[in-house]
Every structure is written in structure tokens, then in C-alpha cells.
Amino acid sequence: MVTKKEIKQAFFIALWFMVLTFPIMVIKVNTIKNIVIFRWNYLFWIGIGTFFAALTWNYFLQLKENKQKTETSDDIPLVHKLLQNARFKIPFLIVLAIFFLVYPFIFPMYHTSIMISALVYVMLGLGLNIVVGLAGLLDLGYVAFYCVGAYAYALLNLHFGVSFWLALPISAVLGFLFGTLLGYPVLRLRGDYLAIVTLGFGEIIRIIMENWDSFSNGPRGIANIPPPSLFNIDLNQHNTVIYIYFIVIALVLMTIFFVARLEDSRIGRAWIALRDDEIACQAMGISKVKTKLTAFALGATWASIGGVVFAAKTSYINPMSFTIWESITILSVVVIGGMGSAIGVIAGAFVLILLPEYLRAVAEYRMLVFGALQVIVMVFKPEGLIKGVRKIYKFKKVEE
Amino acid sequence: MRWINITLGLIFTGVLGFWGTREVISDPVYFLELLLGGITRGSIYALIALGYTMVYGIIQLINFAHGEIYMIGAMTALIVASVMGLWGWNSAVIAILAVVFAIVYSCAYGFTVEKIAYKPLRNAPRLSALISAIGMSLFLQNYVMLAQTPEFLPFKSLIPDFLFWEPYAHIITSVELSIIIVTIIVMILLGILIKFTTIGKAMRATAQDKVMAALLGINVNQVISTTFVVGSATAAIGGVLIACHVGQINFFIGFLAGLKAFIAAVLGGIGSVPGAVLGSLVLGISESFFTGYFWSEYEDVFAFSILVIILIFRPSGILGKHETQKV
Incomplete structure (x- = not known):
């Protein structure tokens, strides 16, 4: 009262x-x-x-x-409890699958297009979750790799006519290389120093793209990037959007699968161990350099794939799409969703990307609301909307 | 590894020194202009960077909203000065009142931001507090944009052109001179505050060990609030000075200035007050030379590159303590 x-x-x-x-x-x-x-x-x-x-x-x-x-400390969020229950899990997944299958056919193109951007953010979020959530490396320049992917597709297409499907693996490899390249010099840095240096890298790549006219067409950007092709069939605009939608769905499913498998793998457990205690982890014989670099590189890979999809979807890119605010948005997706929790990140992406899109009715206020929302969610749910749950092995008492 | 660093450093300094001496001899006035311009720039960075470094020293948080506090300081000064200007007050009175209002309001905003966005997150994961800070920054930017205007507002300089300075004004304007002098005064005052007063002692104690400080009867929350207030005050002074220097402001000026100042703070070793000043001067002067002698469009790239290079060789900044990690 x-x-x-x-x-x-x-x-x-x-x-x-x-x-x-x-x-x-x-x-x-x-x-x-x-x-x-x-x-x-x-x-x-x-x-x-x-x-x-x-x-x-x-x-x-x-x-x-x-x-x-x-409350006791080991409470599990409701969503996790529900998903562990097989009786609930299967119908839930079926409903979800049907919803996403019919979504582009029921709703108009505009909504499908928004959904695509939300799904791209799911991918980016899951990728960044590897770096920030699992490995505990605060990366404020994640957008650099997103930029690399988008420009890789745009430039390869412009100069060599490389198609979407070929550009996808090429930029994934490129992202991996860039991740390693940027990851290597910053290995010694910790915490906030790392954050500010990665932020610097992100800005450096954007400013170079903006000023190196002969290479990237400068602030004018690159236009007429073709959408993905489907066996040389001519698709109209509406069908192209639906097609991209399904490609993104496939990529997201792939991402979820990979990330889930990675999380429980040797390398995933090494990330978590490294995040929790670096020295103890090294004492257990885990290579710090290798583990950190794989986290950076794999995170960068997803960002670059996301970049390719983004370029194909918008058909026009310029450096303004890759400002530091983009990095911050992706980081917010991870932190607000719940660090280290895949479900949380997915939820975070939908909330943070769909909400501002539908708030366009009050367009001027949407960034105000977005900022306030970040503060409010963090104050009342500092661990994110759906927090990550570690696998716990319960020992049953053996009767003697 | 060590001798490689030393050799590289020596070669680098040698080349730079040789080239620099040549430039100085060929055009000493231009060199002096760039140097003083760099010091001015560095002074502004230092005024903002102090807030970052003090807050970081105490609660280990990158206060992303700090740049916005600086912007609000400049904005308040502009509003107060224009209103009084329309009422036809004396320009000296206007200048003093505008600065006072700017400082008071910036402090109030800094205090409020801490209470809303950071205090409830004292024991939360550090990233949560960071996101909260970013949210606050976004909120304040949009708040000022919506309540005022997204356009650039012309800012009539509060500092008059000094007559006695006339002969030297082509090298350094009286506004730039005032910036440097005010910064030096603020630094000295701040140094006294931190070194010799009770609250300064409490601040240092809290920065070292919060729990122990609390056990010794220091009101930790109050100390943290004071830190925010002091940091905001210096940022407000920086905001007013830079607005006088540049001549126009808008809601977005805080972001880049904040970022640069933060880089400066990290460069010097975050958490260390002399480090912030040194880092700001290094950043300001080197940026000024870089834009003066090389490409001006890559100014920000240069700022970040110098940060990356220094941090690779000294992972905790120029003056930062190298902490050995313990299990």
C-alpha cells in the first residue's frame, strides 16, 4: 500500500x-x-x-x-522450466514452426520485411552472445564484422559479379579472418580496455569506408545489390522478400543449432570457464589465446553472414548503417535478452527490434522510449529478460 | 619482447623527432599554432575525461551518459544566456550567471542520473550497468532534441576578445587562452579537493576498497554522489568553454566529445586523475598535429589508432597501475 x-x-x-x-x-x-x-x-x-x-x-x-x-539464488526462469517439460515443449515448437512458416503469406510485405530484420538481429545477437555472453569479452565494435560482411558481398558483386550463395561462405571466411586479426592484438587487454579498443576498431572500419572513395564509394554507398537468386527464376519484389525471409529462417535455425552445440562442446565450456576465472582456467590446461581467438572469430563469422543478408535485403548499403549505435543495439539485444542464454537473446532481439519498428507511429519518441526501456529493464531485471541457465548435474542419492 | 619494444620506440621517436624538427624550422608559427590548438583541445578533453575517470575509479563503470551531461551544461548556458540577453542584462553578469547555471544544472543532472540508472544496479553484473548507462545517454539526447531542437544553435561567445591580447590573437585567440587558463585552475582546485579535503580522502578510500571504507564510517553512497557531482561540474565547464570556442551546439555534441574524452581517460590509465589529464593532452596535441600535417578526414581514425597502439604496448594506459591478477 x-x-x-x-x-x-x-x-x-x-x-x-x-x-x-x-x-x-x-x-x-x-x-x-x-x-x-x-x-x-x-x-x-x-x-x-x-x-x-x-x-x-x-x-x-x-x-x-x-x-x-x-528467493533462493538458483531459481530457473519460467520459460526454461516450460521448455524442459516435454509435454509442453513439442506442441510449443510445432505451433512456433507453423507460425513462422505461414507468417509471410498471412501478413503484408512490410511486416515480413520487419521480421527479416528482427531475424538478422537474432543471428547477430547469437553471434555476439558467443563473445560477450559465453567468453565474457566485452565487444563494442561488433558492427565492424557486420560491415565487413555487407561490403564483402556488395563489392564482390560489383566487381566480379559474385552471387549471394557464393558470397555467403566467402564473407563467413572473411569474417573469421577479420575476427582473428582484430582479436590477436587485443588479447592482453581486459574488461573495459577491451571494450574501448573494439569500439575503436568498429569506428575505424566505418570511417575508412566513408573516406576511401575509390574502394568503397564513400558515403554515397553501393546501390543495386542484387537479392539472392533462385535457380535463375525471376521473382517479383514480394516473392523476393518471402524468399529472403525463408533464407534467414534457415540461417537462424542453423545458428541456433551451431550455438547450442558449441555451448556444450569442449570449446564452449572452455569459454565459460575462461569467463569465470582466467587463471584457474589456464591452470587446467586450456589455451587462453586459442580460446579467446575462436570466440572472436566465430562471433565475427555470424556477424559477417548477417551482413551479407542485410546487404541482399536492403540492396543498398552505406557506412551510415554501421555506426557505433548499431553495435550498441546488438549488445543491448544480448544484455537485455539475458547474457549467455540463447532463448533470452532471441526474445531480446524480437523485443528490441520489433518494438521500435511498431513504435514508428510515434516516430519522434521511439528512441526516447528505447533509451528509457534499456534503463528500466536493466534496473528491474539486471540479468536480462530470460537469464541463462547452466546445465546442472543432479546427483541422486544411491541407496545402499 | 622487451628489446623489440624499446628499439621500435626509439626508431619511432627518432623519425618523428627528425621530421618534427624539420617542420618546426621551416614554419615555426604554424607549429606553434598547432601545438596551442592541441593544448586547447586537450584541455577540453581533460575537463570531460576527469568525470569519466573519477566515476570509473570509484564504481568501475563507464558512465556513457557523461557526454550528455556536458551537452546539457552547454545547452543550459545557451538558454540562460539568451534569455538574459533578451532582457538586456550586462554581458559580464550574463556570462557569470550562465556558467553558474550550467554547473548547477549539470551537477543536478549528474546526481539524478546516478540515482536513477546506476544506484539500483550497484550489485548487478557490470554489463547491465553499462547498458543502463547507454540507455540513459540515448534518453538524454532525445530528451534535449525533442524539448529543444535537432538543429544546431548558434552560441554567442561568453568570453569577450581581450584587448591586451590583441597582438598575439593570431596565434592563439583569447577564447583558447581562457580555456587553457580555466582548465589549469580547475585542475589545481580538483587536485586540492582530492588531496587535502575530507571528502577527497573519502573518495580515495572508497576507490580503493568500498567495503572497508564503509566499515570505517564513510557514507559510500554519498561519496559516489559527490563524485558524480564533481565530475559533472567539470564537464559543464568544459561544455560552456567548447561552446564558446566552436560557436554552435546541438543535442549530439556530447556523444563524440564524450567518446574522445573517454579514449583520453583510457589512454592515460582509467581511474587515475593525473592519467586523464596526461592522456587528454597527448590525444589533443597529437590529433592537432595529425590533422594539421596529414589528413583531416582521418582525425577520428587517428585517435582510435593511437589508443590501440598505446594499449597494445601498455595494456593499462600510460599512468595506469599494472595490476597483477590474483586467483
Whole structure:
């Protein structure tokens, strides 16, 4: 229940925010015409808004704190519990499969196209999850590899007429090479130093693409990138989108399969061990260099494949698509979804990519909402929407 | 490995020194201009970088919203100055009040941001706090853009052209001179605050060991808030100064400036206050020479490259302590 004290507190918070937002919200200066407009009604709305926001905020914060006190640490998210239950799992997967199969035929092209971008982010998210979630290497320049993939397809196609299907493995290899190349010098760095250096690499690649005119066509970008071909059959625009949709679905399924297999493999367990304790891990005979490099390289591979799909889908790329905000969005997908948890990352991608797309109705506010959402999700669910669960072996008591 | 580093370093310095001396002899005024321009740039980076490094030193968080605090400082100064300018106040009064308002509001924003976005995440995984910081940064940018305007706003310099400085103004303008002087003053004040006051002592203690500091009766939350406030204040000063220097601002200026300042902080060794200043100066001066003598369009590439190169050879920055990892 809301007590008198809480109301009083919320009132003061509202007052504080009214003072805080006063110059920026209320006064609007037109320096060209030299007019000052005072928008007093905004002040009123801010007061009301923050009053109730403060009440709900405190209420949920207290709820969270109480929950932390009572709950044990090894609680498993509901989704995992449901998915472990075979009776639920099979029908659920069937429904999901049918939904994604018929999706492009029921909904108009616009929605299919949005779904494609969400699925590309699922792929990117799962790739970054290897680097950040499993291996614990904070990578803020992931978009560099995405950029490499997209430009590899665009340029190979422009100069040599390489088709989508050939470009896919080529750029996967390229991504792998770039991942190793960038991963090698930064192996010694830890934590935030690594983050800022990878961020630097991401920006360097973008700026080079922007300024090296003769190579990448500069800020004008590359247009007329052909969509994937299907046995030389001419597809109209609608069918092309559907075709790409199914390609992406296949790639996502492949990614999920690979990542799931990797996670439980020797190398996957080595990643997790390295993330948890580097020295103990090395003492167990795991090569730090090899393990970190494979994480970087494999993460980069998925990003590059995603890049190829992105280039084929939009048919036009320019360096502006590969800014640091893109890296941040992908990182948010991983962290908000739940680090180290594949289901979480998938959920995160759908929430973070579909939500802003459908918020286009209130287009100006969508980035505001996006930012606020990041803060709110992190404050109330710091481990992400669906947190990762490690495989636990339970020993049953042997009766003597 | 070590002798390779030393040899490479010596060769590099030798080539640079030789080439540099040649350039200095051929056109000393241009060289001086670039050097002073670099120091100015470095001073601005230093004012922002201090906030990053202090916050990082205490809670090990990259405060991504710090660049936005700096932007809000400049924005508030602009708004206050224009309103008072329309009321026809004296320009000296306007300058002082605008700076005061900018500092006060930046501090208030820094304080509030910490309470909303970071305090609940004190014990959460570090990446969560980072995402929260990024979200806050995005939110503040869009908030200013929507409440004000996405366009660039002309910023009338609050610093007049000093008459006595007239003869030297072609090498360094009076605005640039003020930037350097103000930065030096702020650095000295900050040094005194950290070294000699009780709160400075508490800050250093908290940075070393939060739990132990709390056991000794230091109010850790209060110290963290103070750190944010102090960092925001220096950022606001930087914001106002750079706005005077460049002459226009918009909602997005905080992002790149914040990024560069953060690079500077990392360069110097994040968490170390003298490191932030040194890193900023190194970055500012080398950037200035690079754009002056080579290509200006690759300025940012250069900033990142110098960061990568320095970190490869000194993984914890120029002045950072090399921590031996323990099990």
C-alpha cells in the first residue's frame, strides 16, 4: 500500500524534476528571431508525470528488493522450466514452426520485411552472445564484422559479379579472418580496455569506408545489390522478400543449432570457464589465446553472414548503417535478452527490434522510449529478460 | 619482447623527432599554432575525461551518459544566456550567471542520473550497468532534441576578445587562452579537493576498497554522489568553454566529445586523475598535429589508432597501475 511517507517523497521527487527540467523543457529560445517561448504547461505535465512515475518506480523497486531477500539464488526462469517439460515443449515448437512458416503469406510485405530484420538481429545477437555472453569479452565494435560482411558481398558483386550463395561462405571466411586479426592484438587487454579498443576498431572500419572513395564509394554507398537468386527464376519484389525471409529462417535455425552445440562442446565450456576465472582456467590446461581467438572469430563469422543478408535485403548499403549505435543495439539485444542464454537473446532481439519498428507511429519518441526501456529493464531485471541457465548435474542419492 | 619494444620506440621517436624538427624550422608559427590548438583541445578533453575517470575509479563503470551531461551544461548556458540577453542584462553578469547555471544544472543532472540508472544496479553484473548507462545517454539526447531542437544553435561567445591580447590573437585567440587558463585552475582546485579535503580522502578510500571504507564510517553512497557531482561540474565547464570556442551546439555534441574524452581517460590509465589529464593532452596535441600535417578526414581514425597502439604496448594506459591478477 502507498503510505503517506511515500506520497510525500514522490511529491518532492516531482518538485525536483520540475526544477531539473525547467530550462530545457520550459524555455525555448529561438536565437535567430530572438524570441523566448515559455511553455508553462510542460512544467505541469512533468510534475504530474514524475509524481506517479516516482510512486510506481519506488513500489517496483521495493518489490524487487523484497523478492531478492526471500528467493533462493538458483531459481530457473519460467520459460526454461516450460521448455524442459516435454509435454509442453513439442506442441510449443510445432505451433512456433507453423507460425513462422505461414507468417509471410498471412501478413503484408512490410511486416515480413520487419521480421527479416528482427531475424538478422537474432543471428547477430547469437553471434555476439558467443563473445560477450559465453567468453565474457566485452565487444563494442561488433558492427565492424557486420560491415565487413555487407561490403564483402556488395563489392564482390560489383566487381566480379559474385552471387549471394557464393558470397555467403566467402564473407563467413572473411569474417573469421577479420575476427582473428582484430582479436590477436587485443588479447592482453581486459574488461573495459577491451571494450574501448573494439569500439575503436568498429569506428575505424566505418570511417575508412566513408573516406576511401575509390574502394568503397564513400558515403554515397553501393546501390543495386542484387537479392539472392533462385535457380535463375525471376521473382517479383514480394516473392523476393518471402524468399529472403525463408533464407534467414534457415540461417537462424542453423545458428541456433551451431550455438547450442558449441555451448556444450569442449570449446564452449572452455569459454565459460575462461569467463569465470582466467587463471584457474589456464591452470587446467586450456589455451587462453586459442580460446579467446575462436570466440572472436566465430562471433565475427555470424556477424559477417548477417551482413551479407542485410546487404541482399536492403540492396543498398552505406557506412551510415554501421555506426557505433548499431553495435550498441546488438549488445543491448544480448544484455537485455539475458547474457549467455540463447532463448533470452532471441526474445531480446524480437523485443528490441520489433518494438521500435511498431513504435514508428510515434516516430519522434521511439528512441526516447528505447533509451528509457534499456534503463528500466536493466534496473528491474539486471540479468536480462530470460537469464541463462547452466546445465546442472543432479546427483541422486544411491541407496545402499 | 622487451628489446623489440624499446628499439621500435626509439626508431619511432627518432623519425618523428627528425621530421618534427624539420617542420618546426621551416614554419615555426604554424607549429606553434598547432601545438596551442592541441593544448586547447586537450584541455577540453581533460575537463570531460576527469568525470569519466573519477566515476570509473570509484564504481568501475563507464558512465556513457557523461557526454550528455556536458551537452546539457552547454545547452543550459545557451538558454540562460539568451534569455538574459533578451532582457538586456550586462554581458559580464550574463556570462557569470550562465556558467553558474550550467554547473548547477549539470551537477543536478549528474546526481539524478546516478540515482536513477546506476544506484539500483550497484550489485548487478557490470554489463547491465553499462547498458543502463547507454540507455540513459540515448534518453538524454532525445530528451534535449525533442524539448529543444535537432538543429544546431548558434552560441554567442561568453568570453569577450581581450584587448591586451590583441597582438598575439593570431596565434592563439583569447577564447583558447581562457580555456587553457580555466582548465589549469580547475585542475589545481580538483587536485586540492582530492588531496587535502575530507571528502577527497573519502573518495580515495572508497576507490580503493568500498567495503572497508564503509566499515570505517564513510557514507559510500554519498561519496559516489559527490563524485558524480564533481565530475559533472567539470564537464559543464568544459561544455560552456567548447561552446564558446566552436560557436554552435546541438543535442549530439556530447556523444563524440564524450567518446574522445573517454579514449583520453583510457589512454592515460582509467581511474587515475593525473592519467586523464596526461592522456587528454597527448590525444589533443597529437590529433592537432595529425590533422594539421596529414589528413583531416582521418582525425577520428587517428585517435582510435593511437589508443590501440598505446594499449597494445601498455595494456593499462600510460599512468595506469599494472595490476597483477590474483586467483
